[in-house]
Amino acid sequence: MKKNINIAVIGCSGMAKGHMKGVVENEGATLYAICDKYEELVEEAKKEFGAVKGTTDYMELAADPNVDAVILVVPDKLHLPMTKAFLEAGKAVLCEKPMALTVAECEEMMRIEKETGGFLMIGQVCRFTPAFRKAKELISEGKIGELCFVESEYAHCYEKSRGRDDWRVDPDRHGFIGGGCHAVDLLRWIAGNPSEVYAHANHKLMPDWPVNDTSIAIYKFPNDVMGKVFVSIGCRRNYTMRSVFYGTKGTIICDNTSDSMQLFVDDGVDSDSYKTAEIIPIDVNNHNVGSEIKMFLDALIGGKESPLSSVEGASTVAVCAASVEAAKLGRPVGIVYPKA
Numbered sequence: 001m002k003k004n005i006n007i008a009v010i011g012c013s014g015m016a017k018g019h020m021k022g023v024v025e026n027e028g029a030t031l032y033a034i035c036d037k038y039e040e041l042v043e044e045a046k047k048e049f050g051a052v053k054g055t056t057d058y059m060e061l062a063a064d065p066n067v068d069a070v071i072l073v074v075p076d077k078l079h080l081p082m083t084k085a086f087l088e089a090g091k092a093v094l095c096e097k098p099m100a101l102t103v104a105e106c107e108e109m110m111r112i113e114k115e116t117g118g119f120l121m122i123g124q125v126c127r128f129t130p131a132f133r134k135a136k137e138l139i140s141e142g143k144i145g146e147l148c149f150v151e152s153e154y155a156h157c158y159e160k161s162r163g164r165d166d167w168r169v170d171p172d173r174h175g176f177i178g179g180g181c182h183a184v185d186l187l188r189w190i191a192g193n194p195s196e197v198y199a200h201a202n203h204k205l206m207p208d209w210p211v212n213d214t215s216i217a218i219y220k221f222p223n224d225v226m227g228k229v230f231v232s233i234g235c236r237r238n239y240t241m242r243s244v245f246y247g248t249k250g251t252i253i254c255d256n257t258s259d260s261m262q263l264f265v266d267d268g269v270d271s272d273s274y275k276t277a278e279i280i281p282i283d284v285n286n287h288n289v290g291s292e293i294k295m296f297l298d299a300l301i302g303g304k305e306s307p308l309s310s311v312e313g314a315s316t317v318a319v320c321a322a323s324v325e326a327a328k329l330g331r332p333v334g335i336v337y338p339k340a
Helices: 014-025 039-049 058-062 076-088 103-116 130-140 181-191 289-302 310-329
Strands: 005-010 029-035 053-055 069-072 092-096 120-123 147-155 196-202 214-221 225-232 243-247 250-254 260-265 278-281
Touching: 005 014, 005 058, 005 289, 014 029, 014 039, 014 069, 014 289, 029 039, 029 058, 039 053, 053 058, 058 076, 069 076, 069 289, 076 092, 076 103, 092 289, 103 120, 103 310, 120 289, 120 310, 130 181, 130 243, 130 250, 130 260, 147 181, 181 214, 181 225, 181 243, 181 310, 196 310, 214 310
Parallel strands: 005 029, 005 069, 029 053, 069 092, 092 120, 147 225
Antiparallel strands: 147 243, 196 214, 214 225, 243 250, 250 260, 260 278
16 A cells, blocks of 8 residues: 555645645645646645646546545535546545535445545544544543533625635525535534434525525434534624533533633532533634544555545535425425435
């Protein structure tokens, strides 16, 4: 098995540059190539990160025998065609969230992965956020007892973050899938796969946007755990994914941008013990793509199984799509998960 992987990053956005930095900083990886449709952005990033090659044609990289793997940091609509091109060319693929905009597209990507015998990992970066990793650790240790209720949110404002060429302003890209997948995947990771969703949505914050801008979804999780996800792509506040986990012995409050989290615990001795929070310091690393890329390399070099498989990525999209459908229908919707 190769001990050094030549990686091409497709896309030159700020998020893509974060991935370029992550590749450069990870042992066992070489930033071999950068691709974007804008040549000036390619040249700028190539100089900044020391890539060997730059191109505006991703098919050129699919045909390049020196490329071992690619990282796709491109508009969601491009995930399927690019994944298809690279898997069929024998390249491993790390595709950023959401896996795709529909379950059907996810299933097609899974089919191609299976047919080619390739490797496809989906980048759900919140699983690498320090506060969320700590929350999962505390819950797994039983620190707050048995889970009762879990909630997360994706509070953002796209009004001035429309994406280059307005790629976010797309009637096929619902904010609950494109952005809310962060919060949904986080709760799936901690509480398991919900079986049913009931949701509401409205369109008050950005009336010129082609889709609803605010949604709330209520879920049935395993073990009689309830859950809620709030998604807004137009709310007037700082970006956050504030998340709360309620258990029989305590509560965790955390987010992705704060340098501390709160832990409330009933110690079973002092009747007021749960009223005072333990403040746990946290390293802020909102988009910890370096650790995401390390997991990708561990799979390619060390043969380790990635927890962020295509099935996981597709399952998150399935929950998001069912949430959008439930809001549209005005009734609960059962969630059907893709199979490997």
